[in-house]
Amino acid sequence: MDLKQYETHVSIKQILNMLKTIPKILNLIKKVDKTNFYLIILLSLFSGLCPIITLLTSQKLLNLIETKNMKIILGALIAYILANLLSNCIGSLLEYLDGRFQRLTNFKLNYLIMDKCTRLSLRHFEDSDIYDKLQRVQNETSYKPYSIFLSIIVIMTSLITLVSSVIIIVNWKPWVLAILVLIPLLSSLSFFKIAQREFNVLWSRASNNRKSWYLTYLLTRDNAFKEIKLYNLGNYLLKKYKDMNKVFVKEDVCLLKKRTTFTFFFEIVEQICIDIILIIVIYSATIGEILIGNVVGLINALNLVANNSKKILNTIYSLYQDNLYIEQLFDFLSIKEDLDESEQNLTKKNSISEIEKIQVKNLNFSYPSSNVEVLKNINFEINKGETVAIVGKNGSGKSTLAKLLLSLYNVDDNTILFNDDCVNTYNILNLRKNIAALFQDFAKYELTFRENVAFGDIDSINDDKKIKKVIKDMDINYINDVDAQLGVWFNNGMELSGGQWQKIAIARTLFRDASLYILDEPSSALDPIAEKKLIDTFIKMVENKIGIFISHRLSTAKLADKIIVMDKGSIVGIGTHDELFENNKVYKEMYEIETLRCEIVN
Numbered sequence: 001m002d003l004k005q006y007e008t009h010v011s012i013k014q015i016l017n018m019l020k021t022i023p024k025i026l027n028l029i030k031k032v033d034k035t036n037f038y039l040i041i042l043l044s045l046f047s048g049l050c051p052i053i054t055l056l057t058s059q060k061l062l063n064l065i066e067t068k069n070m071k072i073i074l075g076a077l078i079a080y081i082l083a084n085l086l087s088n089c090i091g092s093l094l095e096y097l098d099g100r101f102q103r104l105t106n107f108k109l110n111y112l113i114m115d116k117c118t119r120l121s122l123r124h125f126e127d128s129d130i131y132d133k134l135q136r137v138q139n140e141t142s143y144k145p146y147s148i149f150l151s152i153i154v155i156m157t158s159l160i161t162l163v164s165s166v167i168i169i170v171n172w173k174p175w176v177l178a179i180l181v182l183i184p185l186l187s188s189l190s191f192f193k194i195a196q197r198e199f200n201v202l203w204s205r206a207s208n209n210r211k212s213w214y215l216t217y218l219l220t221r222d223n224a225f226k227e228i229k230l231y232n233l234g235n236y237l238l239k240k241y242k243d244m245n246k247v248f249v250k251e252d253v254c255l256l257k258k259r260t261t262f263t264f265f266f267e268i269v270e271q272i273c274i275d276i277i278l279i280i281v282i283y284s285a286t287i288g289e290i291l292i293g294n295v296v297g298l299i300n301a302l303n304l305v306a307n308n309s310k311k312i313l314n315t316i317y318s319l320y321q322d323n324l325y326i327e328q329l330f331d332f333l334s335i336k337e338d339l340d341e342s343e344q345n346l347t348k349k350n351s352i353s354e355i356e357k358i359q360v361k362n363l364n365f366s367y368p369s370s371n372v373e374v375l376k377n378i379n380f381e382i383n384k385g386e387t388v389a390i391v392g393k394n395g396s397g398k399s400t401l402a403k404l405l406l407s408l409y410n411v412d413d414n415t416i417l418f419n420d421d422c423v424n425t426y427n428i429l430n431l432r433k434n435i436a437a438l439f440q441d442f443a444k445y446e447l448t449f450r451e452n453v454a455f456g457d458i459d460s461i462n463d464d465k466k467i468k469k470v471i472k473d474m475d476i477n478y479i480n481d482v483d484a485q486l487g488v489w490f491n492n493g494m495e496l497s498g499g500q501w502q503k504i505a506i507a508r509t510l511f512r513d514a515s516l517y518i519l520d521e522p523s524s525a526l527d528p529i530a531e532k533k534l535i536d537t538f539i540k541m542v543e544n545k546i547g548i549f550i551s552h553r554l555s556t557a558k559l560a561d562k563i564i565v566m567d568k569g570s571i572v573g574i575g576t577h578d579e580l581f582e583n584n585k586v587y588k589e590m591y592e593i594e595t596l597r598c599e600i601v602n
């Protein structure tokens, strides 16, 4: 496998850049729990000294044995035992604090990511770049800050042990320092290069990773299960997944091979150097230059040097790699939120308590991801007390118009007005309190029935009377317990039919005390009786409000006060059923086809 395409030269500047993000990460972690943060650092620094204290006390103890003075030996023995005890206590305490802090940090970071998602706009979720970023952040980044924090702690601790051990050895023979420092230093640069390449491989994989995740999603969730079974798509999808992941595994193994070879080479060279020093230590002892305690002390110090330099190197490597990812977390957290969703709410004071009039004037619209104009020169007005149906062929722009009325996308100034004021001047959160909507792809929350309904007005989640009223209005007689779990994902969940789910979604919409209700194809899954009842209920409920519904059934649209006919992104007619049937070619044609179809069916 050729990984040359991922080769990148690692400059000193890049390495220094890595240091720049460290304060940012430490700040982030510190905010989780300040006391725990400082306690871990303090104890870790101290734990770095523990091996040296143990080493020195054991060295002293061994040297003192030759004196045969029991009192002094006993004192040294107690010091040695206490040093070990202290080291164990600090180790256990650190393990507990570390485990606790790690859980807290991971929770906090996931919370931050989810919180960020709630503040993004619909256009962000339709943008594949942002989806990739989210995927990277979810897969790799959420646990990285703590991993970086741990790496820093490990480096600090190991450095203290390393420096102290080196001091012990250098005290004996200063020239050894050169060997002990040079090898790890040279190795770290090569390690950085490998880390960078690994990062590049994983980075370039984000988009395919998302595709691979999607295939897993398709095969492991109930949404597509029936079609996958019926059309026997299992093998096709599995093969697609396998082909994609085969490449990933190959790349990973190749990288692992490179890293292992390098580590092996480094360890061999280091071992040879340490063995040479060891020979000199033993030689010095045989000619009586040093005592037996010092021999053991030096051997232990050499081992500490070997282990800690390896540990530092490995940790710097993972620190560097984690650090490359962490940029993505900060990158994701700094995605620019639409003004409407954040600061603007503070500055825009225009609030609204009831929507009494909607005016749409010369509205043109293209989705942020495309240049195609999907709405062209839209003009209409709706007043309080009116029920309006929007009809038109597939792709004519009905849902887009509904989404714009719901302020899910930005529009030009003075193209949409509520109560004579441009939509852009309103505090969006306040405006949305006045609006309830049912989307074509409404959510099926695998939660309780109460939550499914009360999500329409979360402040009334405990208002059983209101929930029961909506159950009655919507004829939801299949629910006996408002706290019943719905769906099949969790234990004792109640599986519902498509129409039953849709009725609950409509109930959620009508549960909200709004002044503007928008239903996008509310009856697509309902039987004709339920559909008729729904529209009658809807018309009654919005009697003194504004009600808009999109429908493909003109026999249903007929019940509205006014019908807007759309075709290829434009309005081609507005009026009552009779007016449109009389004067509008598109409407007349649609109506006649529907009537003909009904006659054939009957």
Ligand SMILES: Nc1ncnc2c1ncn2[C@@H]1O[C@H](COP(=O)(O)OP(=O)(O)OP(=O)(O)O)[C@@H](O)[C@H]1O
Pocket (backbone or CB within 6 Å): 126, 367, 369, 370, 374, 392, 393, 394, 395, 396, 397, 398, 399, 400, 401
């Ligand atoms: N998120 C999007 N990004 C880019 N283009 C989109 C997006 N959503 C819809 N479109 C395009 O906008 C046009 C109008 O779509 P819209 O969903 O508004 O039609 P519709 O009248 O509601 O159709 P249907 O009756 O099939 O629901 C279509 O050509 C569609 O491809």
